[in-house]
Amino acid sequence: MLQMPMPDRAVLARRAEIVAALRRIVPGEGVIDTELERRVYESDGLTAYRTLPMVVVLPENTEQIVHILRYCSANGVKVVPRGAGTSLSGGALPLADGVLLGLGKFMRILEIDVPNRCVVVQPGVTNLGITHAVQDQGFYYAPDPSSQIACTIGGNVAENSGGVHCLKYGLTTNNVIGIEMVTMDGEIVRLGGKHLDSAGYDLLGVMVGSEGLLGIVTEVTVRILPKPPGARALLLGFPTIEGAGNAVAAIIGAGIIPGGMEMMDRLAVEAAEAFAHAGYPMDAEALLIVELDGCEAEVDHLVQAVEAIAAEHGATTCRTSRNEEERLLFWAGRKSAFPAVGRLSPDYYCMDGTIPRKRLGEVLARMKQMEGRYGLRVANVFHAGDGNLHPLILYDANNPGELERAEEFGNDILRLCVEVGGVLTGEHGVGVEKRDLMGTMFNEADLDQQQRLKCAFDPDSLLNPGKVFPQLCKCAELGRVHVHAGQVRFPDLPRF
Amino acid sequence: MEVFRPGDAHETEQVVAWAAAERKPLEILGGGSKRALGRPSRTEHTLDLSALCGIVDYDSSELVLTARAATTMTEIEDQLVAHHQMLAFEPPDWREVLGTSGAQTLGGILACNLSGPRRVRAGAARDHFLGFAAVNGWGDGWKAGGKVVKNVTGYDMCKLQAGAFGTLSVMTEVTVRVLPRPETACTLILQSLSDEDAVAAMAAALNSPHEVSAAAHLPVVLVARSGIAELAGAATTALRLEGPRPSVDFRADVLGRLLGEALRLGPADTERFWTGVGAVQPFVDQHSAGKSDRALWRVCPPPSAAPALVRRVQAGLGSAEAFYDWGGALVWLSVEAGTDCGAPLIRAAVAQSGGHATLIRAPERVRMTVPVFEPLSGALDALTRRVKASFDPLGILNPGRMQEGV
Numbered sequence: 001m002l003q004m005p006m007p008d009r010a011v012l013a014r015r016a017e018i019v020a021a022l023r024r025i026v027p028g029e030g031v032i033d034t035e036l037e038r039r040v041y042e043s044d045g046l047t048a049y050r051t052l053p054m055v056v057v058l059p060e061n062t063e064q065i066v067h068i069l070r071y072c073s074a075n076g077v078k079v080v081p082r083g084a085g086t087s088l089s090g091g092a093l094p095l096a097d098g099v100l101l102g103l104g105k106f107m108r109i110l111e112i113d114v115p116n117r118c119v120v121v122q123p124g125v126t127n128l129g130i131t132h133a134v135q136d137q138g139f140y141y142a143p144d145p146s147s148q149i150a151c152t153i154g155g156n157v158a159e160n161s162g163g164v165h166c167l168k169y170g171l172t173t174n175n176v177i178g179i180e181m182v183t184m185d186g187e188i189v190r191l192g193g194k195h196l197d198s199a200g201y202d203l204l205g206v207m208v209g210s211e212g213l214l215g216i217v218t219e220v221t222v223r224i225l226p227k228p229p230g231a232r233a234l235l236l237g238f239p240t241i242e243g244a245g246n247a248v249a250a251i252i253g254a255g256i257i258p259g260g261m262e263m264m265d266r267l268a269v270e271a272a273e274a275f276a277h278a279g280y281p282m283d284a285e286a287l288l289i290v291e292l293d294g295c296e297a298e299v300d301h302l303v304q305a306v307e308a309i310a311a312e313h314g315a316t317t318c319r320t321s322r323n324e325e326e327r328l329l330f331w332a333g334r335k336s337a338f339p340a341v342g343r344l345s346p347d348y349y350c351m352d353g354t355i356p357r358k359r360l361g362e363v364l365a366r367m368k369q370m371e372g373r374y375g376l377r378v379a380n381v382f383h384a385g386d387g388n389l390h391p392l393i394l395y396d397a398n399n400p401g402e403l404e405r406a407e408e409f410g411n412d413i414l415r416l417c418v419e420v421g422g423v424l425t426g427e428h429g430v431g432v433e434k435r436d437l438m439g440t441m442f443n444e445a446d447l448d449q450q451q452r453l454k455c456a457f458d459p460d461s462l463l464n465p466g467k468v469f470p471q472l473c474k475c476a477e478l479g480r481v482h483v484h485a486g487q488v489r490f491p492d493l494p495r496f
Numbered sequence: 497m498e499v500f501r502p503g504d505a506h507e508t509e510q511v512v513a514w515a516a517a518e519r520k521p522l523e524i525l526g527g528g529s530k531r532a533l534g535r536p537s538r539t540e541h542t543l544d545l546s547a548l549c550g551i552v553d554y555d556s557s558e559l560v561l562t563a564r565a566a567t568t569m570t571e572i573e574d575q576l577v578a579h580h581q582m583l584a585f586e587p588p589d590w591r592e593v594l595g596t597s598g599a600q601t602l603g604g605i606l607a608c609n610l611s612g613p614r615r616v617r618a619g620a621a622r623d624h625f626l627g628f629a630a631v632n633g634w635g636d637g638w639k640a641g642g643k644v645v646k647n648v649t650g651y652d653m654c655k656l657q658a659g660a661f662g663t664l665s666v667m668t669e670v671t672v673r674v675l676p677r678p679e680t681a682c683t684l685i686l687q688s689l690s691d692e693d694a695v696a697a698m699a700a701a702l703n704s705p706h707e708v709s710a711a712a713h714l715p716v717v718l719v720a721r722s723g724i725a726e727l728a729g730a731a732t733t734a735l736r737l738e739g740p741r742p743s744v745d746f747r748a749d750v751l752g753r754l755l756g757e758a759l760r761l762g763p764a765d766t767e768r769f770w771t772g773v774g775a776v777q778p779f780v781d782q783h784s785a786g787k788s789d790r791a792l793w794r795v796c797p798p799p800s801a802a803p804a805l806v807r808r809v810q811a812g813l814g815s816a817e818a819f820y821d822w823g824g825a826l827v828w829l830s831v832e833a834g835t836d837c838g839a840p841l842i843r844a845a846v847a848q849s850g851g852h853a854t855l856i857r858a859p860e861r862v863r864m865t866v867p868v869f870e871p872l873s874g875a876l877d878a879l880t881r882r883v884k885a886s887f888d889p890l891g892i893l894n895p896g897r898m899q900e901g902v
């Protein structure tokens with residue numbers, strides 16, 4: 001298991017004083033002090049990691065957040081932001097010497113602005129809550145993580161979350177146009193708004209996906225889209241993973257960007273079918289779900305094209321949804337794949353690497369070999385259109401050593417993703433989980449530059465430290481300029 | 497006065513490391529096509545990246561293209577067209593309106609975050625920018641992002657590089673997402689709408705499920721300069737639809753009935769019209785060489801606030817002309833240059849509407865004194881300066897191109 005930084009004894013010794021100071025800022029039940037109540041917050045969706053936070057605070061407005069952060073800055077107290085706590089990478093894992101800042105009370109939809117095609121919400125509003133607020137008017141919020149009932153838009157912003165529709169409609173970053181945030185020193189900054197593009201540096205763009213390390217998001221403006229008039233889904237079964245992979249490449253090669261395109265391997269299909277009874281073909285090595293959306297003329301046209309491609313690539317099953325009910329049924333299995341796999345085994349560990357799609361066959365074959373080596377099974381769920389792989393490693397935490405083996409297996413899978421030209425995480429974030437693997441993708445210069453950016457926002461490293469970067473940041477050292485006149489040779493290049 | 501022309505990333509690092517040691521700022525050039533954009537450079541030396549060219553890797557079925565930063569847009573477009581693909585953000589060509597020559601490069605387009613009419617549907621350049629290698633102000637090479645379409649590993653540095661106008665790092669190699677080119681396209685034309693009605697019609701179109709991929713409005717005085725003869729004589733609101741042919745035909749008919757279509761442009765005219773909108777064609781004549789008595793502003797307000805903003809500017813500056821792109825989220829304003837290009841009035845109007853304004857074309861003397869980009873204040877200004885310092889503490893890379901001291 002990966003190590004978190006040692007708690008600061010001096011801060012722990014001042015716990016009572018810190019709690020009292022927070023109570024002066026957030027009166028009543030907004031400061032949670034008892035151990036029993038703090039337990040609720042001890043982990044997020046990466047449940048293998050648990051830490052009891054020093055204290056939990058649930059502010060109700062931006063003003064309170066400003067004062068909390070000012071106090072914590074002035075007193076050298078660390079802060080960990082938290083939305084709904086569904087992060088799968090440990091982004092919201094508390095610190096024993098830190099304040100856990102919960103945004104759960106920021107639940108208001110502030111404005112629905114149809115002419116400007118946007119909605120302004122507080123960060124604790126759930127992802128699905130936004131769609132619910134606008135669906136009567138024919139709109140929706142496009143990024144749809146499977147956790148959308150629970151996860152908050154603030155958490156989505158921090159993780160740059162995706163969903164099964166992001167190949168066509170983009171990730172969080174492509175659908176957020178403005179935020180209000182508070183920096184660690186308690187300054188309110190507004191980035192973007194109802195307009196497009198940035199007046200200066202695109203700080204909004206870098207806030208999205210910053211995993212709670214750069215600022216607390218206190219308001220979010222998202223773009224909403226008109227709901228497509230119709231959609232149909234195809235269930236395509238293939239006798240080999242390669243066949244399915246080639247069909248995916250051929251669909252994209254034909255100029256088709258489906259609304260969603262998901263692949264599952266045999267084990268995932270079996271689990272999903274047993275759970276959801278979606279009618280998945282049980283004889284297939286790989287199942288593709290391809291959803292085509294748009295007007296009827298377009299959907300019909302594309303369905304024909306995809307059916308033809310599937311046949312050419314040896315699909316043994318090809319079913320097209322005939323109505324909305326059937327379309328949702330096709331998806332029901334995929335959408336419940338995680339809990340379904342959860343029934344195969346006491347525990348599972350969800351990975352999230354991205355690979356160039358053409359390497360899929362090779363990556364899955366090598367994963368099979370690793371299964372043998374680690375003595376653990378893997379079910380694969382795959383955002384096929386964009387190469388984002390979710391291997392689910394099955395294990396039993398009650399067997400001594402098995403969790404550690406699952407983690408090591410997971411790390412090997414991620415190293416493999418990087419080796420074939422991919423990346424460590426497609427949508428779940430680095431958090432604590434992949435922190436120590438950052439060096440497989442980035443060298444010291446790359447990481448130093450990322451850390452320097454952190455210093456520009458949070459020079460004392462008080463906001464969510466111990467996440468994302470294998471080493472804590474030393475801002476003074478990183479910012480230093482070592483070279484001076486005469487010390488670097490004049491570049492020996494042809495000059496003009 | 498030296499012009500350094502490194503042949504690879506390593507030589508680029510050497511140049512910047514030397515410049516940093518000597519505290520000698522560099523002007524960074526790709527093809528030089530956007531040299532007239534931003535605050536005028538006053539650096540002694542120039543870093544010319546034009547030798548960092550060529551496509552490194554393009555795999556159309558992976559939807560990813562990697563190229564050295566100064567690869568020309570002509571080379572990129574040629575390759576993409578051959579594979580029926582495109583950069584979905586529709587990079588515009590501003591050379592004519594800026595009065596510059598020189599090749600447009602992919603790195604330059606990304607550094608300026610330039611997007612054309614499809615931005616309203618497909619996002620901006622920054623939304624398609626996946627990864628890069630670059631050199632920071634210390635002269636250290638570094639990289640961020642990846643070469644796959646979905647990635648959240650580390651901070652999204654691509655967003656920061658896009659639109660930083662080369663003030664944070666010198667990009668040496670970039671990776672972008674590419675998408676299939678639509679099979680066909682057409683443009684619905686609504687005529688004789690007031691600015692208010694046009695913006696409302698564009699909002700209705702963009703809010704409809706018919707996947708409108710561009711929405712612009714030209715008042716009657718500018719229509720003649722759109723390059724499409726049959727549009728002359730009436731204010732023109734244009735809506736583009738793209739996709740498979742049966743789908744485009746169907747959507748055009750439904751939307752046309754809904755909004756009162758007057759005319760329809762076929763694929764060739766559609767291409768010509770929108771290339772012109774992206775290139776700010778209606779204002780090219782006024783800004784061509786020798787006629788430097790006018791200035792060009794690019795304003796990004798909330799769309800519904802755009803008509804009132806234009807009215808306010810026209811009330812104060814009698815000869816101001818405007819047209820709308822991005823359904824009103826982009827307003828091009830041409831005004832008399834005078835001493836300050838109308839900056840006080842335009843900035844005040846933007847303060848009222850929200851959004852931001854950039855002075856795109858103006859005499860150099862004005863760009864020295866009038867802020868070219870929207871001035872920042874308070875905590876945002878301080879944060880911006882700290883961000884700049886975290887990449888380039890000595891101010892070596894394009895210093896002052898965006899803001900004094902940044």
Ligand SMILES: Cc1cc2nc3c(=O)[nH]c(=O)nc-3n(C[C@H](O)[C@H](O)[C@H](O)COP(=O)(O)OP(=O)(O)OC[C@H]3O[C@@H](n4cnc5c(N)ncnc54)[C@H](O)[C@@H]3O)c2cc1C
Nearest residue numbers: 083084085086087091145146152154155156158162212217
């Ligand atoms: C069953 C399941 C399915 C999932 N499916 C998907 C999926 O399909 N796609 C996907 O992308 N993810 C998925 N996830 C992961 C997770 O739901 C997302 O990462 C989500 O965005 C986290 O939101 P949250 O509100 O739970 O944030 P939390 O878990 O509370 O926090 C996540 C990170 O955000 C920070 N944070 C939270 N709020 C703020 C704020 N207001 N300001 C600053 N920082 C903040 C935290 O510090 C932490 O680093 C899934 C998770 C589960 C459990």
